[in-house]
Amino acid sequence: MTEFRMPSLGADMEAGTLVEWKVAPGDRVRRGDIVAVVETQKGAIEIEIFEAGVVRELAVAPGSRVPVGALLALVGTEGAMQTPAPAAVAPIGPQPAVSLPSASPPPAPQPLAGARPLRTTPAARRRAGALGIALDGLRGTGVDGAICLADLPAGAPPRRGGFDPLGMRKAIAAAMGRSKREIPHYYLSQTVDLAPALERIERLNAGRSPPERLLPAAIMLRAAALAVAETPELNGFWGEDGFRPGDGVHVGWAVALRGGGLVAPAIRHADRMPLDALMTAMRDLVARARGGGLRGSELTDATITVTSLGDRGAESVLPIIHPPQVAILGFGRIVERPWVVGGTVVPRRVATLTLAGDHRASDGHRGGLLLARIDALLQRPETL
Structure with a gap:
């Protein structure tokens, strides 16, 4: 299993906003494929992947602001044993508090006879609990029909931001200031x-x-x-x-x-x-x-x-x-x-x-x- 993380797209980039996923769980990817679009101070940038395999889980929902190095997705070889997903890195900014379960939680309801048990990835369970989203009735697009982050309703998909001249000037100032100080x-x-x-x-x-x-x-x-x-x-x-x-x-x-x-x-x-x-x-x-x-x-x-x-x-x-x-x-x-x-x-x-x-x-x-x-x-x- 390979961890696909937010890349650094410049010497002074600290974080970027995930605007759009170009892949879904179960998709095969090859080295160099465009898998996501990330918004930075330089505009919307298409992000490539440098490992071949099968997308197992998308760990970040569109619209999230994610620091450089944070987990974006899990990619594994087709047919490999799926391992438990590591905890997703929380996006930058305030997030709703997650209620901890009680020491003796009530027994989970048993599925009806003939019904397929509900499969959910750990990251999706955490995000659904934080946002108060009911998982019953959601259609999963993950491995074996598992509900993943991309399946959680989040309203209208975020749109790419337009050119931000102030953000661009700040990025240039930071990079050039560093250059003149250090070089x-x-x-x-x-x-x-x-x-x-x-x-x-x-x-x-x-x-x-x-x-x-x-x-x-x-x-x-x-x-x-x-x-x-x-x-x-x-x-x-x-x-x-x-x-x-x-x-x-x-x-x-x-x-x-x-x-x-x-x-x-x-x-x-x-x-x-x-x-x-x-x-x-x-x-x-x-x-x-x-x-x-x-x-x-x-x-x-x-x-x-x-x-x-x-x-x-x-x-x-x-x-x-x-x-x-x-x-x-x-x-x-x-x-x-x-x-x-x-x-x-x-x-x-x-x-x-x-x-x-x-x-x-x-x-x-x-x-x-x-x-x-x-x-x-x-x-x-x-x-x-």
Whole structure:
């Protein structure tokens, strides 16, 4: 029997509200299946499960606010002996008192001849007693028809909350405040000639319809991902035991939300993706981040973050590292500037590339090599 618990969807997440179950007791689940929707300060997030098996019991009813690490469900292998469920963790907030049984409870009524005995999970019995719900007449959807938490009437199902700009600002403030307190940042910047890369983008876009065209951000992200793969000290996490390298280059792509704030869901193995696939992944993340539907793993898997200010942003950015990551890259707005090419000053489209690094995991020398490598790759865009 496996315990499925509330995951942490951010460095400063303490609890989340279970909005919706996507599974019921008896359903088979596979690794990566979406099993629930949880509301956090970042919005409604789809939660995946990472164990295969059969759902035995849902320990939390929709609408409950549950702390990180609390039991959500029990998952077991099909046909395995069912063990008594552990006590469910009470949701955050005041709850009705539960009356303790007397020392000599009256004998339970015997079922009528031919009637099926009432089966109820321990968690459902506790919740029903606390809320004063009669179990007689309820239809159970658990194993062998047992009544479980999901079968208890709770009125209309809770609706997903809308975007909460104040909650988002609080979450950002908490994460960035922690970052500036705990992480010894160092900053580097380098101005990069983007003319060769932009000319390649223009050639690739010739004859394409607008939805199929590549954006400059795609080739910049591609160069960054390839360079990060060669600089493992900047790709990973800092924890109690020191630096832990990432299991791949999973780039967190910073997305500005229309209501304010931002999220940085991960593009897994970005260094292995060709330009068109990377552009598709970026568009998909932006659409789901702004419209809802991000997965929990996308908010926790990023090994380094990249932010691009686009054509309306500032010329440079000094980004703040998102813990527990150890680096973040920023691309400023593309601008035209005088540039020396072959001894002659010519107009050139350039952008300022910046890096914020964690001095506990790397130093300015390694950070400088990363920026230089990104620059070199962008001067040879045919290799991207």
